[in-house]
Amino acid sequence: MNPEIPSSHAGSEPAQRCGLVAIVGRPNVGKSTLLNALVGQKISITSRKAQTTRHRITGIRTEGAAQFVFVDTPGFQTRHTTRGTGALNRSLNKTVQSVLSDVDLVLFVVEAGRFGLDDAKVLALVPPGKPCVLVANKLDLVQRRAELAPWLKAMQERHPFAEFVPLTSKREDEALRLLGIIAPYLPEQPWYYDADALTDRSERFLASEIIREKLFRLTGDELPYTSTVVIEKFEEEGALRRIAATIIVEREAHKGMVIGEKGERLKRIGTESRTELERLMDGKVFLELWVKVRSGWADDEARLKSYGYE
Missing domain, CATH: 3.30.300.20 (K homology (KH) domain)
Incomplete structure (x- = not known):
């Protein structure tokens, strides 16, 4: 059973929770779609074309006593030396690494049932000891759900994930379920933003x-x-x-x-x-x-x- 998002009740109001949550993964695994679903409104662009997110984009969602400050990152670029794009790719990778160093929780997004070399390179960037949730996205594309069990076992052997959450990021109810699961990982501290804030971008x-x-x-x-x-x-x-x-x-x-x-x-x-x-x-x-x-x-x-x- 998934933990519920802490909520306020008269006479027993819980302490506020607030924390930075990084969304990372190789290009085109659905990070921006997930961010938009978690925030409840589109603040990050989505496209079939790989590598459309280039900037650190902060999305904010306040539910009950918990405020989630999400950081979308560029898909980590494994081909630094692609002719004519070296500086851009280095800039994108630097952004990913700087984000991971100062967040409270990492959402590592992969396509359900898949894990390749590019996924492994991103996972290797997660700092040791940093709470990391495995988000298996695009669950709707998996034909045989039974095949996920051995895949999940292999993933748990790769990294000590704090949680495993299979979902389809386009669905609002699944985004809410994910919020409930990660809320307890946010530190108890005052909110960074007003309750109705959606993003810190202009x-x-x-x-x-x-x-x-x-x-x-x-x-x-x-x-x-x-x-x-x-x-x-x-x-x-x-x-x-x-x-x-x-x-x-x-x-x-x-x-x-x-x-x-x-x-x-x-x-x-x-x-x-x-x-x-x-x-x-x-x-x-x-x-x-x-x-x-x-x-x-x-x-x-x-x-x-x-x-x-x-």
Whole structure:
């Protein structure tokens, strides 16, 4: 039976719990989808394309007396030397390692029934003694559940996991079940944020993430993941937001992919981004998009910093 999330009752109010929880795993195992489900609202972009999360994104969920501060991380990059992306990959890996050093709990996400070399490299980063929960995601894709037993035994031999939680991260009820399981691992201390907080990221940052998500979703596998979005202008006029953003690509051919025939694809990226931004920001959004070629940006330390990568 899973432990329940501590709740407040008159006369026996429990102490507040609050802690940092890292979500780690190889690219494309569903970390961002899980984060969004745990927070209860989309704050991290999701895509079929591997490696779409590039920044440390904090999501916050307060349930009962427990406040969970989730940290989404980039999928650890095992190919540092990929031509033209070395600096970007080193930056992503540095982010993963710095996150793991200062959290209270780690959620190690894998695909249920699978464990490969890239998974092993991420697991090796978990500091000894740090509580770590094995989250077996995409349970809905497992044909024979009985085959999970030997797999789980092998996983327990690899690492002393504190808990094993099989789930399908898209389901809200399963996210709530996971919250109940990990709540006791949070330290007893005051909350870091207000009870209704969802993220510590700015609207400006969330705007760049939403545009980048639409970019990847609407270009499919055509566009390399070494494309990014830079917010050039973000102005608030009452309930209106005026946003100007530039999509950065590596090559002239990539520019054509983004713009599309007669500008139709870029127009659709803009329309879908604006619609979601208006819903998120509860107001009118005026959005301008440009596409620029910056060859070699992903292996240029100075340019990475100017684009917001640490």
